[in-house]
Amino acid sequence: MATIIRNTGEMSAAMALRRRRGETIGLVPTMGYLHEGHLSLVRASRRENDVSVVSLFVNPIQFGPGEDLERYPRDEARDLELLEKEGVDYLFAPTAQTLYAPDHSTFVDETALSLPLCGASRPGHFRGVCTVVLKLFHVVGPDRAYFGMKDYQQLQVIRRMVRDLDVPVKIRPCPLVREPDGLALSSRNAYLFPEERRSALGLSAALRAVAEAYEGGERSTPALVALAQEKLAQDRRLDADYLEIRGAESLEPLDVVDRPAVVALAARVGKTRLIDNIVIGE
Amino acid sequence: MATIIRNTGEMSAAMALRRRRGETIGLVPTMGYLHEGHLSLVRASRRENDVSVVSLFVNPIQFGPGEDLERYPRDEARDLELLEKEGVDYLFAPTAQTLYAPDHSTFVDETALSLPLCGASRPGHFRGVCTVVLKLFHVVGPDRAYFGMKDYQQLQVIRRMVRDLDVPVKIRPCPLVREPDGLALSSRNAYLFPEERRSALGLSAALRAVAEAYEGGERSTPALVALAQEKLAQDRRLDADYLEIRGAESLEPLDVVDRPAVVALAARVGKTRLIDNIVIGE
Numbered sequence: 001m002a003t004i005i006r007n008t009g010e011m012s013a014a015m016a017l018r019r020r021r022g023e024t025i026g027l028v029p030t031m032g033y034l035h036e037g038h039l040s041l042v043r044a045s046r047r048e049n050d051v052s053v054v055s056l057f058v059n060p061i062q063f064g065p066g067e068d069l070e071r072y073p074r075d076e077a078r079d080l081e082l083l084e085k086e087g088v089d090y091l092f093a094p095t096a097q098t099l100y101a102p103d104h105s106t107f108v109d110e111t112a113l114s115l116p117l118c119g120a121s122r123p124g125h126f127r128g129v130c131t132v133v134l135k136l137f138h139v140v141g142p143d144r145a146y147f148g149m150k151d152y153q154q155l156q157v158i159r160r161m162v163r164d165l166d167v168p169v170k171i172r173p174c175p176l177v178r179e180p181d182g183l184a185l186s187s188r189n190a191y192l193f194p195e196e197r198r199s200a201l202g203l204s205a206a207l208r209a210v211a212e213a214y215e216g217g218e219r220s221t222p223a224l225v226a227l228a229q230e231k232l233a234q235d236r237r238l239d240a241d242y243l244e245i246r247g248a249e250s251l252e253p254l255d256v257v258d259r260p261a262v263v264a265l266a267a268r269v270g271k272t273r274l275i276d277n278i279v280i281g282e
Numbered sequence: 283m284a285t286i287i288r289n290t291g292e293m294s295a296a297m298a299l300r301r302r303r304g305e306t307i308g309l310v311p312t313m314g315y316l317h318e319g320h321l322s323l324v325r326a327s328r329r330e331n332d333v334s335v336v337s338l339f340v341n342p343i344q345f346g347p348g349e350d351l352e353r354y355p356r357d358e359a360r361d362l363e364l365l366e367k368e369g370v371d372y373l374f375a376p377t378a379q380t381l382y383a384p385d386h387s388t389f390v391d392e393t394a395l396s397l398p399l400c401g402a403s404r405p406g407h408f409r410g411v412c413t414v415v416l417k418l419f420h421v422v423g424p425d426r427a428y429f430g431m432k433d434y435q436q437l438q439v440i441r442r443m444v445r446d447l448d449v450p451v452k453i454r455p456c457p458l459v460r461e462p463d464g465l466a467l468s469s470r471n472a473y474l475f476p477e478e479r480r481s482a483l484g485l486s487a488a489l490r491a492v493a494e495a496y497e498g499g500e501r502s503t504p505a506l507v508a509l510a511q512e513k514l515a516q517d518r519r520l521d522a523d524y525l526e527i528r529g530a531e532s533l534e535p536l537d538v539v540d541r542p543a544v545v546a547l548a549a550r551v552g553k554t555r556l557i558d559n560i561v562i563g564e
Contacts, residue, residue: 008448103532105394106412106446112387130388131447138448164388165413166290166420250385 002083004091008099008139011092015053015141023050027142027169029133032056032093033073033187034082037177041146042086044174048144054083055092055136057099061107062128073190092140099135107131108165113157113251117264118275121241126157133158137169145169150176150184152262152277156251176277178204184276191272199237200269206231206243207278210263214280219257221245232267241266241273248279257281284365286373290381290421293374297335297423305332309424309451311415314338314375315355315469316364319459323428324368326456330426336365337374337418339381343389344410350555355472374422381417389413390447392439395533399435399546400557403523408439415440419451427451432458432466434544434559438533458559460486466558473554481519482551488513488525489560492545496562501539503527514549523548523555530561539563 005011015025026045030038038054045052056079063069076093083091107127113119114126137145147155159171177185182204183197192200206228213227224245232240246253248260257280264277287293297307308327312320320336327334338361345351358375365373389409395401396408419427429437441453459467464486465479474482488510495509507525514522528535530542539562546559 012448012450101445103394104446106390106392106443108388108447109391110388112385135446135448138450141450161388163383164386164417165390166294166417168294168420168423 002080002088002091004080004093006092006094006098008094011053011090011094011139012141014090015051015139018051019141024144025049025140025142026052027136027140027145028052028054029136029145029147030054030056031058031072031187032079033075033190034079035177035185035187035189037148037150037185039082039086040177041148041174042083042088044172045144045146046087048172049142051089052087053090053092053140053142054088055094055140057092057094057096057132057136059099059128059132060096061100061131062125064122064124067122068188068191071191073187092136099132108134108161110157110161110164113153113160116246116251116253117153117242117244118266119153121266126154129154130157130161134161134165134167137167142169144172146172146174148176149173149277149279150186151275152176152264152279153251156249182208184274186274188272188274192269196237196269196272199235200272200274202232202235202238203265203267203274203276206265207263207276210245211278211280214257221254221257224257224263228263228265232265237269239268241268245280248282284362284370284373286362286375288374288376288380290376293335293372293376293421294423296372297333297421300333301423306426307331307422307424308334309418309422309427310334310336311418311427311429312336312338313340313354313469314361315357315472316361317459317467317469317471319430319432319467321364321368322459323430323456324365324370326454327426327428328369330454331424333371334369335372335374335422335424336370337376337422339374339376339378339414339418341381341410341414342378343382343413344407346404346406349404350470350473353473355469374418381414390416390443392443392446395435395439395442398528398533398535399524399526400548401435403548408436411436412439412443416443416447416449419449424451426454428454428456430456430458431559431561432468433557434458434546434561435533438531464490466556468556470554470556474551478519478551478554481517482554482556484514484517484520485547485549485556485558488547489545489558492527493560493562496539503536503539506539506545510545510547514547519551521550523550527562530564 026049308331
């Protein structure tokens, strides 16, 4: 049975006890509404650690005004059931009031990798992400923490934060999980009407086209980007936010794909903003 | 004998070993050039912990352009000798290159208590302080960390950071230490020419005048501030930067001293910027 904990003091105390027993701790930070992507992180944590903690918290400070904080899908009972099946030890599900004092005033700012891509469309987003992730690390004190490559920029920003602030947590990236037809798993897929879901396949199709052209020898970033944009433009339901090819680790712009690179894109389908990515040249 | 450690991996490993033995760790973060104020922190750490670590690092990112980073006094041999006498276990003395990667890009921003007082005169200062203190906390993993009330705003900013980010470290404030004639101990006192040192006594004298007026029943902040400013103005060698009375914990402005408050001031004597403070109404 997973133990559900809702306050930080109790969570820290439980983990201190486990650590004193010499047990290792894995943390999977999530916003809930779990899918197979999350569960793959849980399984990785279970394989590598004595104790696995899943946090479930829709972090208000990483949502901008007009974003989908209020309508973000929530179903704690279903999440708990899924986590029980995976043999998770602790579910940490604090309220926003527990995690943020009314006069909360301290934030963690990653100031380089956070700027392009989603950082440009969602100002303050990665500041919110870094702040809550570091809080969770302090409360739980994990040996390892698991992040999906679906949120590719988030993963790199968190790795940079961990390096820069000497955070004593090992970051374990886990592969993006897709539906059989290519759609990247996301809690936000729940927003999609059937015809929108069909259009959403355009994201992974555009990325596949880039990967194929790269495999075929194309190295020019503008040419690869143009190819993907052409693909996306074929569906009038898709409204691309960005589509860029950048260095895989530091997210620097590339003229030519002469090193491992990420092809990252964000697009709106109706009211839903989706992201996807693929790594090439590894 | 104190063990001198210069790199973060070695420091973390040494502390992990101590923790596994069930020993508690106290950390005293300093910029070196130690005086009795620092040593009082070391003694407090020695009383409360099994292991005491002093860090010695002149943190470049908390100095602004044109400030005294280059001329900040350094004497590691003397510091080490003083710490040996106090029975310190570890001296952590990293280089700036060790602590900051060339592409370091993550900072901790306290956005409320950092704004007035020294934060207004020294933009970016507390960001630099919070960032390095959190790094030191992550590297050393202390149970308790010791800060002098001489740097009063710094103490409150760090307490706020620790609260907001759930940092698992207990912050122990220690009283400001003064010379017999009232001058607050500071490594920067080494900059003072004899006649400047005499002028510098005006800082503590102004604070004492405020404390006496408060004891005598004066509660009006403008009246108390005017009194101190009058004192400071008597010496043309003193150039006040700020003199303010604010709430002791959240540093909110006060019209009337109806709660514990800090009287904080900064002033230049020649090229040297000094700070001092006194808490009233406790």
